[in-house]
Amino acid sequence: MSTTNGQWYPPEWPERIRLLSAGELTPVTPRRAATVLLLRDGPCGTAGQDAPRDAQDTQGGDGEHTPDEFGAAGRPGAARESAGAPQPAAAAEGAETPPEGLPDPAGGAVGPAVYMLRRRASMAFAGGAYAYPGGSVDPRDERMVTWAGPSRAQWARRLGLDPGEGTQAQAIVCAAVRETFEEAGVLLAGPTPHTVVADTTGDDWEADRAALVARDLSFAEFLDRRGLVLRSDLLNCWARWITPEFEPRRYDTWFFVAALPRGQRTRNASTEADRTVWIRPGDAADGYDRGELLMMPPTIATLRQLADYGSVADALAAATDRDLTPVLARARVENGELVLSWPGHEEFTKHIPGATGGPSA
16 A cells, blocks of 8 residues: 555565566456446435435336437436436434544535445455445346346447447346445345335345345346346446456456435445445545545546536436546556556556566556
């Protein structure tokens, strides 16, 4: 970790970069993964402090949208209709102070809050870092599900896949929805293409969530058992990052944005996290800049990008035109030192003295 900010930087990376440069390290093929920047307008604070809301949802999808296929989630003013996002509201009664190390919500600040979790320090990958709900694609995410929103072929184009990879596109979107339910208790699905479930609390929901985590139940089986439709129109893709070639745990990750549905409440349902919080992106970025919050480059990069938007609707609308060219770190030897960089994100560049060997890029 840097001494001046919260950039996650494993101490073993320089040696692994040198091994890769010398041809002594074979890159691991990255696993496909999805993560979700869950957004809401209104108060910040710890998870689970949402004010009660009704579950009405007035905008749905039919599975075969027009050429503006991602407009339902992206139109300004439509996001609250489509995703059931909360209307701006006063702070929930009993809202707690953010955990130690997190900045207090700025008085009178505007803009959406994002749901973040802190990975347990014992985790082998990015332990102690703040991140979003997400995880690897389960091969069973390719199983057919009842689907609303842009078609699988349309999603394949949006995700940068080949046109014929509709099944793989479905798997990535399913992974995003499944992982959000597994780690935050929030489900982007409903009994019809035009509705979202109002409440995912209770012993029966928890039993299904635990079965999904244990991989005793596939996501397709879960949706079918409950008669639910996956609402792919409640998501839009924001960015795509690939873990550097010298890291042994590699992921090809799509970052999605979505609004918290009305009536649903986040909770720390993940065994991988020891803390969760709703926080405005700018406040989280300030904590990173002060060295108080540890984050991986894609996390802080997406936070800085979201800080410019005044509402959930604005952020969802902007996602439609986002460039999804994958971001992959590069390493080179320059003037006797190794330079590690992320194209298009100069703030993460590292200069490591005493490098040997040739460039890994």
